[in-house]
Each structure stands twice: as C-alpha cells, then as structure tokens.
Amino acid sequence: MKQFCQTCLAGLMSVFVMFGFSISEEVQAEETGQTAYVDVSVATLWSEPNETRPVDAPSIGNPVDMWEWTTGMSYEQKLWLVGNLQTQALYGQEVTILEEQGDWVKVAVHGQPTPKNDLGYPAWMPKSQLANDASFSTLKDIKEFAQVTDPTAWLFEDKHRSDKFKEISFNTRLPVVAETKDAILVATPSDGKKWMSPDAVSIYSSQEDIEKPDGQNLVDTGLKFLGLPYLWAGTSGFGFDCSGFTHTIFKAHGITIPRDSSVQATHGTPVERDDLQKGDLLFFAYNEGEGRVHHVGMYMGNGKMIHSPNTASTVEIIDVFESDYYSSEYAGARRYID
Incomplete structure (x- = not known):
C-alpha cells in the first residue's frame, strides 16, 4: 500500500505541475x-x-x-x-x-x-x-589509478600500513598520488590521501591500458570469490548477485558490459552450445529457456559454470548441463572477448 500511495502521489504531482500549482520542497x-x-x-x-x-x-x-x-x-x-x-x-x-x-x-x-x-x-x-571534492575530480581526470585486485583491501592512514582507515572492494579505482616500494598513496573522495599495499592493486594510466583478457583470465578472477555469500544487487567483494558478478569481473579487465542479466543476454556475440569457451556467459530463462532471462553465469570449460546463484547460496562451481534445473532453463550464451 505504501508503494501504491507513492505512485499515486507522483501522478498527482505531475497533474499539479501541468496546471501551474506549486509543490512544497518537502x-x-x-x-x-x-x-x-x-x-x-x-x-x-x-x-x-x-x-x-x-x-x-x-x-x-x-x-x-x-x-x-x-x-x-x-x-x-x-x-x-x-x-x-x-x-x-x-x-x-x-x-x-x-x-x-x-x-x-x-x-x-x-x-x-x-x-x-x-x-x-x-x-x-x-x-x-x-x-x-573538486580536487578529487581533477585527480581522477589526470592521474593514473590503482585498481583493487583482492576481494577486499584496506586503506591506511600511514605508509607503514599500521593504522587502518577503510576496507574497500575489489575493482575500486582511486587516483594514484605517489608510489614507494612498500606502499601506494591514493586520493579519496573526501578524506584526503591514504596508503595502500601495492600487492592489493594494479596501476593503470587509463581503462584502455588494462590488458585485454582471455577466457582463463576471467575464470581466474571469478575463482577469487568462491564461497562469497550472494547479495541481491551486489557488485562488490562483499557480495554479488548473478549479473553483478559477471559485470564486475569483466569491468575489472577493462570491458564494460550491461549491468543486468537480461541485457547482457542481448549484447556480445551469440555462441552455440557446442562452441562454448572459457569466459562465455551462459543465460537462463523461465518457461524452459523461452521466457524472460533471470540468471547468468560464466562458463569455465569442461561443462562447468561459476556463478552467484541465489540468496541461499554462495559463489559456486557446478556442472551446468548435468543440472536438471539449469539445463532445462538454458537460454543461450554470449561472448564478450575476442
């Protein structure tokens, strides 16, 4: 009922504006x-x-x-x-x-x-x-960036990395201000400069500078998250949903694909089941694969798929075509790499 009332209110607001009535700031x-x-x-x-x-x-x-x-x-x-x-x-x-x-x-x-x-x-x-912060915006435009490669990583107040500031996610990108042998100094949106371990990041001059992956690279990245609990809408190393998992893996390798599985299923290059390769995305749809796409996973080769399945599960590997459920709802595959 609350959502219904909000919808009605939005409609009334449009009518009020149409006929010149004022609307309060609240x-x-x-x-x-x-x-x-x-x-x-x-x-x-x-x-x-x-x-x-x-x-x-x-x-x-x-x-x-x-x-x-x-x-x-x-x-x-x-x-x-x-x-x-x-x-x-x-x-x-x-x-x-x-x-x-x-x-x-x-x-x-x-x-x-x-x-x-x-x-x-x-x-x-x-x-x-x-x-x-205007200075952060400027640094984002002109500086190379550190991209987190661990599932999560810490920012530190000091270059000796003894005073923790904030735990951040895989694929987070922050401008690099300085580098030493043992630490990377990065800019943050509102808290000045912080230090990171060089082992937790890769440094790039631009997204185009990220080396294009092969299928095994994508699979290896997915394997970092085995056992991570599913989170609806998740796109981070703290929890993924199915399409957040695939979207983030590709983004970490410099490839931007759509956010949702239903849209991921309409882009890239269609792939026949007999031609599947590592890194291909597999899609599943209601009505025995003929209805709306509701799930995506990544092919690992040898009939296996890694995916973040549902609220009751974690990131896992399955024999996808040996599963009655997934094989019955299989709706095709797409390839996003050459």
Whole structure:
C-alpha cells in the first residue's frame, strides 16, 4: 500500500505541475544533473527512498560496515532485499544526481550500462554517502589509478600500513598520488590521501591500458570469490548477485558490459552450445529457456559454470548441463572477448 500511495502521489504531482500549482520542497523531487562521487566503501542503491529497515543501518550511513550488514541479516531479511535494491556503486565511483528528496538522492551510476537511463544505472541512495571534492575530480581526470585486485583491501592512514582507515572492494579505482616500494598513496573522495599495499592493486594510466583478457583470465578472477555469500544487487567483494558478478569481473579487465542479466543476454556475440569457451556467459530463462532471462553465469570449460546463484547460496562451481534445473532453463550464451 505504501508503494501504491507513492505512485499515486507522483501522478498527482505531475497533474499539479501541468496546471501551474506549486509543490512544497518537502514533496517535490528536485532535478539536479550534478555529478558526485561515492564516499563510502560500497553504496547500496534502493528502489525507493526511505524504505530501509533497522537491520539495514550499517549500509546507509557514512561510513558503512558491509560485513556487519550482510552477516547480520537472516535469510528472510536478505530475501526481502529482492526488488527493494537495484545495484551498488563503489568508493570513488562517479554518479549523476537525477533527483533529490529530503536526505536521499536518485543517481545514475556511471559505468553500469542499462536501458533504464543513458547516464547509468538509476536508483536511490542516502545523500550523506556522496562527496563532490573538486580536487578529487581533477585527480581522477589526470592521474593514473590503482585498481583493487583482492576481494577486499584496506586503506591506511600511514605508509607503514599500521593504522587502518577503510576496507574497500575489489575493482575500486582511486587516483594514484605517489608510489614507494612498500606502499601506494591514493586520493579519496573526501578524506584526503591514504596508503595502500601495492600487492592489493594494479596501476593503470587509463581503462584502455588494462590488458585485454582471455577466457582463463576471467575464470581466474571469478575463482577469487568462491564461497562469497550472494547479495541481491551486489557488485562488490562483499557480495554479488548473478549479473553483478559477471559485470564486475569483466569491468575489472577493462570491458564494460550491461549491468543486468537480461541485457547482457542481448549484447556480445551469440555462441552455440557446442562452441562454448572459457569466459562465455551462459543465460537462463523461465518457461524452459523461452521466457524472460533471470540468471547468468560464466562458463569455465569442461561443462562447468561459476556463478552467484541465489540468496541461499554462495559463489559456486557446478556442472551446468548435468543440472536438471539449469539445463532445462538454458537460454543461450554470449561472448564478450575476442
């Protein structure tokens, strides 16, 4: 009923505007078009503003505690997230602010292609989780970046890496300010410069500088996350959903593919089952593979697939065509590498 009332309210607002009535600031969602940067290790983006529960508190503040949030939920509480979350964005990732409503903003996450918005994946997040530091923006444009290659990694206050500041996710990209033999100095969206272990990152001058992967490279990256619990809408080393898993693996190798499985299934190059190679994406659809695509995994060779299956599971490897469920819903494959 609450969602219905919000929908009705949105319709009434449109009518009011059409006939010249004013709308209070508390109700009107202001369009901004400004860009900003994610200021927490992982920002979780919601379908609607102000729809969170007490158990979600660790995910909506600044800072966040992703492990406290994901491990603190029961199965039923995690299942509730289905449909209530849309996606996630990583520390330092750029977004465009589409609307503001109180303490919440609707943003489009850059680098997450979707038919929903040309700017990026649209959804709501707390305004407090964004920063707009001009110096960080400048460094993003002119500096090489450190990309996290471990499932998660720590930022430190000191170059000796003894004073922890923030745990960040795989595939997070931050501008490099300086390098020593034992530490990398990076810029952050609002907290100045921090230190990282050189063993936890790769450094690139641009996304185009990332070496193009072969299928085994993609598989090896996926294997880093075996056993990681599933998280609806997840795109980080703290938890993935099925398409967040494949999207993030490819992005880490310099290849941007659509965010959602249903759209991933319409891009790339179609591949016949007999021609499958490592790194190909396998899709599964309702109605014995003829309906809407609802799942994606990555082919590993020898009939095996690695994927992040559902709320009750973790990232796992299966014999995909030996599974009655997955073989019956197989809907084809796509290749995103040469």
